[in-house]
Amino acid sequence: MRHSRHLLTFALLLVLVAAKSQEVTFSAPGGFYDKAFSLTLSCNQHDKVIHFTTNGNTPTANDRTYASALFLDQSLYSQSDIYTLRNCPEEAWWCPPSVSKCIVIRAAAFNTSGERVSNVVTNSYFIKELGCDTHGLPAMSLCLDSLSLFDYHTGIFVPGVHYAPENPEHSGNYYQTGREWERPCNVEFYERQNTGINQQAGVRTHGNSTRRFAQKGLKIYAREEYGKKRFKYKFFDDTDINSFKHLKIKPFQGGWLGIGCQDYLCGRMAKGLNFPSLSSRPMVLFLNGEYWGIYFLQEKPDERYLEDHFDADLDQLNLINTWEGEYEYGDNANYLRLLHWIEANDLSDEENYRYLNDLIDVDNFIDYQIFEIFSANPDWPVNNMRCWQEGNGLWRWLFFDGDGCFLLCTDEFDALANATYDGDKLYPTSAQSTLFFRKLMENDTFRARFLSRFYHLMKSEFNYSNTQKYHQEIHDVLIEEIPRQVDRFNYPASVDEWTEGMKKVDQFLWHRATDIDPSLQKRYVGEKMSIESIYPNPAQHLIHVEVNSEDASIADFVILSPLGQRLYLSKQVVGNGITTVTIHLNLDNGVYFLKAGSSVQKFTVIN
Numbered sequence: 121m122r123h124s125r126h127l128l129t130f131a132l133l134l135v136l137v138a139a140k141s142q143e144v145t146f147s148a149p150g151g152f153y154d155k156a157f158s159l160t161l162s163c164n165q166h167d168k169v170i171h172f173t174t175n176g177n178t179p180t181a182n183d184r185t186y187a188s189a190l191f192l193d194q195s196l197y198s199q200s201d202i203y204t205l206r207n208c209p210e211e212a213w214w215c216p217p218s219v220s221k222c223i224v225i226r227a228a229a230f231n232t233s234g235e236r237v238s239n240v241v242t243n244s245y246f247i248k249e250l251g252c253d254t255h256g257l258p259a260m261s262l263c264l265d266s267l268s269l270f271d272y273h274t275g276i277f278v279p280g281v282h283y284a285p286e287n288p289e290h291s292g293n294y295y296q297t298g299r300e301w302e303r304p305c306n307v308e309f310y311e312r313q314n315t316g317i318n319q320q321a322g323v324r325t326h327g328n329s330t331r332r333f334a335q336k337g338l339k340i341y342a343r344e345e346y347g348k349k350r351f352k353y354k355f356f357d358d359t360d361i362n363s364f365k366h367l368k369i370k371p372f373q374g375g376w377l378g379i380g381c382q383d384y385l386c387g388r389m390a391k392g393l394n395f396p397s398l399s400s401r402p403m404v405l406f407l408n409g410e411y412w413g414i415y416f417l418q419e420k421p422d423e424r425y426l427e428d429h430f431d432a433d434l435d436q437l438n439l440i441n442t443w444e445g446e447y448e449y450g451d452n453a454n455y456l457r458l459l460h461w462i463e464a465n466d467l468s469d470e471e472n473y474r475y476l477n478d479l480i481d482v483d484n485f486i487d488y489q490i491f492e493i494f495s496a497n498p499d500w501p502v503n504n505m506r507c508w509q510e511g512n513g514l515w516r517w518l519f520f521d522g523d524g525c526f527l528l529c530t531d532e533f534d535a536l537a538n539a540t541y542d543g544d545k546l547y548p549t550s551a552q553s554t555l556f557f558r559k560l561m562e563n564d565t566f567r568a569r570f571l572s573r574f575y576h577l578m579k580s581e582f583n584y585s586n587t588q589k590y591h592q593e594i595h596d597v598l599i600e601e602i603p604r605q606v607d608r609f610n611y612p613a614s615v616d617e618w619t620e621g622m623k624k625v626d627q628f629l630w631h632r633a634t635d636i637d638p639s640l641q642k643r644y645v646g647e648k649m650s651i652e653s654i655y656p657n658p659a660q661h662l663i664h665v666e667v668n669s670e671d672a673s674i675a676d677f678v679i680l681s682p683l684g685q686r687l688y689l690s691k692q693v694v695g696n697g698i699t700t701v702t703i704h705l706n707l708d709n710g711v712y713f714l715k716a717g718s719s720v721q722k723f724t725v726i727n
Contacts, residue, residue, distance in 0.1 A: 142238040144170055144227045150243035150261070151314030156250060158189040163229045168237060172227035175200040176263040176408025179226055181234035186227065192245055197221040198409040203608075205270050207277045208334045209288040214610040222246045224263055224409035226306070239347075242306040242318065244406065254404040255600035256312065260369070260417065261406045262323060262338075264305035269408075276301055276325050277336065294331040297324070307340055309353070309403070309417070317353045320346035330374045335413050335609050338369040339420060355417060356399035358391055365424040368398075369405065372414040372605055376498075376524040378612035379621035380605075381594045384416055386495055386522030388590040392581050394487040396429060397519045402597055414598065414605045421520045423449040426508055436511040443505055443553045454509060462555065468562040481514040482566065488517040489539060489557055490574050494582055494632060495525035496535040501553040502546065526625045536639040564696035568672035571644060571693040578633040587629040595622055637691070646673030646694055649717035658724040665701045667716050669694045677701060678715040687712070 147160035161170050170186035171179045175198040190196060203219045223245040229238035244261035246252045269277040280293035293301075302322040309316040319342070327337030342350045342365055354362040372380035383400065390397035400418040404411070419425055423439055426432040438450035445452045445459055458479055465472045476482075492500050504521040527533070540558055541549040560566045580586070602618050605611070612618040648670040654663050665677065672695050679688035692701050701716075707725045714721055 142168055142229045144229055144238055144241045146225070146227075146241065146243050148243075148245075149314065150245055150308050150318060151310045151316075152246045152248070152254075152259070152312055153192075154248050156192050156247055158191050159225065159245075160189045161186045161225075161227055163238070165229065165237075168229040168231060170227055171230055172225055174198055174224060174226075174409070175266070176224055176226065177265050178240055179228050180236075181230050190225070192223050192247060194250060196223045196225070198224065200266060200408065201410070202266060202270065202408055203410050205278075207270070207279075207294070207336070208332050209279065209283075209292075211288070212333060214334055216607055216610075219608060220252060220411040220604065221409050222252050222259070222261060222406050222411075223250075224261065224406075226263060240306070242308065244308050244310075244409065246310070246406075257414070257597070257601055258309060258311050258316070258401070258403045258417075259406060260310075260403050260415070261308040261409070262305050262340075263408055264303055264323065266408065268303035268305075276303055276323075289329070289332060292332060294325045294336060301325075302341065304346060305340070307351075309355070315353075317351055319348050319351070321351070322346060326368060327370075327374065330371050333371060333373045333609075333611075335371040335373040335415075335611070337371050337374060340367050340369065341365070356401060356419075358388075359399045359419075359429075361399075361419075361428050364419070364428070366420040366422060368418040368420045370400070370416040370418050372416075373609060373611045374523045377527065377621040377624065378617055379625065380414060380618075381416075381598065382525050382625065383418075383522040384594055385587075385590055385625070386491075386519065386525055387418075388593075389495075389581065389587055390491055390519055393491060393577075394481075394483045395491070395517055395519055396425075398425075402594070404601065411604065411608055413608045414601055421506055421518055426510075430510070432508070432510050437508060438510075439506065439508045441506050443501065443555065448506075454512065455507075455515070458515060459555075462559055466562075467559045467566075468564070470563070470565065473560075473563045473565060476560075479515060481516045482569070484514075484516045485556070485560075486566075486570050486573050487577075488519060489570070490577060491519060493535045493539050494574075494577070494636065495522060496527060496533060496628075496632075497522060497525050498527065498533055498538075498548055499524045500548065501539065501557075502548055502550050505553070526628045534639055536636070536643065540643070564672040567644065568693055568695040571640070571672065571674055574640065575691065575693060578636075582633065584630050584633075588626065591622070591626055591629060641674055641691075644672075644674045646671070646675040646717050649673070649675055649694065650719040651714065651716050651721045652698065654714060654721055654723045658726040659705060660725065660727055662702060662704045663714075663723060665703060665714060665716065666698055667694055667701065667719070668698055669696060669717075672696050675717050676715075677703060679703075679707070680713045680715060682711055682713070 142165045145162050171183045172186055173179045173183050174196050206213050226240055226242045228236050228240045231237050242263050246259055269275050272280050278293050282293050284291040302324045305323045307321045308318045322341040324339045325331050325336055326339040330337035342348055351364045375382050387397045387400045398419040400416045403415055403417050405415045423437055439448045440455045441448045445456045467473055507515050507517045509515045538549045541554050542551045602615050646669050650668050652666040652668050654665050675692055675694050677690045677692055709725055709727055711724050
């Protein structure tokens with residue numbers, strides 16, 4: 121048996137070597153070029169014939185025969201015009217009069233019997249002289265047989281046989297999942313310097329609502345059967361990872377405000393926090409040589425992500441994707457035990473709280489909750505929850521999908537109320553989805569940690585001086601490509617609409633700390649609090665204030681003149697019992713009054 125396996129392996133190697141020796145070679149690799157030029161194809165087996173396509177399909181012996189150098193001009197653009205094929209419900213369909221294109225050449229060698237004897241080689245050319253300009257953005261070219269996309273029964277891009285008119289928003293071929301709905305493709309990714317990847321992969325549709333858009337969400341998979349186990353390239357500047365098993369291709373149309381980049385902004389803002397977020401970058405997608413708009417290449421929040429970033433043992437990994445305990449990987453037995461324990465126990469009890477600290481990463485959970493609340497995510501907590509555990513370790517949360525964040529709707533949408541809801545609604549919040557946070561906020565120690573961390577982040581990472589940089593960065597990167605996105609998908613409907621949406625997000629970031637503070641104050645302001653002492657008194661440059669509070673809360677510390685004029689205001693988080701607060705002074709000599717909660721004491725300044 122072993123001898124037979126060795127013979128089979130040897131035979132396969134011979135086939136691979138033979139195919140490699142008959143590989144078609146291109147005189148220039150794919151990528152960005154300023155000028156049109158002549159491209160030469162060759163095969164070192166001179167008795168073989170080269171056939172090629174220009175529409176993204178796999179070449180056959182019935183396709184064009186290569187006879188002489190190909191001059192790369194508009195005559196080699198795909199004539200299939202797949203952009204005219206309706207790939208979504210009619211009410212969501214938009215067909216532009218034309219689209220820009222790149223040149224795609226897919227070639228292979230054939231013998232005299234018409235049998236393909238080499239691998240298919242694919243190269244895409246983005247030639248600025250011909251009007252193919254991505255305005256500084258990298259480009260991805262996906263090529264796959266048109267039937268894989270548009271066949272009524274098996275195409276992954278059409279409503280097709282699985283479309284139900286009575287349920288247009290969640291039916292169609294593009295909503296099918298699993299390996300049987302993965303299609304082989306060739307994927308190329310090029311930086312402006314023409315570094316990147318060019319390899320075979322698998323592609324599926326991805327997302328919820330974005331599947332039914334004309335500009336669809338996609339996933340690509342590297343597998344050994346396609347030739348390479350991984351996408352080996354450092355796609356993202358904010359991570360050292362340079363090898364990926366799976367990647368998401370998020371459509372611009374996924375953003376709720378018509379600006380496309382809210383999820384990207386979330387990822388940038390969250391990078392310094394105590395939970396992982398996904399690396400992402402904007403690019404332009406071409407599908408079978410036709411322009412498919414602005415997308416964001418992004419890590420996929422699955423078991424491979426945790427393996428790459430945390431060296432997680434896949435045999436020991438449990439990945440949960442609902443608060444009720446549905447799981448994506450591993451199993452949910454440990455999570456359900458955690459859930460039932462939280463449901464059954466009083467977390468205001470310090471002993472129970474200490475026990476919970478051995479089950480979940482509290483700092484991770486605090487930052488996760490704060491970021492979802494601060495960014496005012498309206499598609500959470502019922503949706504877009506993911507937590508994981510390796511072995512019997514701590515449970516940790518992962519942020520993803522911020523497409524609805526940063527909306528200026530604080531009058532209609534109170535994010536803190538959303539995170540603490542305990543009523544009968546089922547979306548976007550529910551009592552089940554807020555259970556962990558509500559129960560933990562009953563504990564004074566946790567509540568003090570949460571509130572202190574929230575105010576710290578509003579002064580640091582969430583300060584407008586930091587968040588505005590990310591906003592301006594993505595604005596400048598996208599602005600020149602937005603007109604083509606508008607023309608291609610009518611989303612946004614105009615450049616002005618995009619500009620206004622970006623201004624709304626900028627205003628959100630500018631005002632958010634001010635907007636969220638009253639909500640925090642309303643719920644967690646400290647009333648049952650007294651000033652125990654102020655020292656030193658008389659003071660010079662600072663005072664220490666000891667306060668006694670019945671629970672962890674937010675308190676206003678106000679310094680008043682003898683005439684009642686407010687000279688100083690500071691919001692402080694105080695714990696249950698005695699808390700010492702230090703206040704730095706810049707006051708003239710005299711008598712002053714300190715008010716904390718409903719308690720007032722006098723102190724003197726002598727410089």
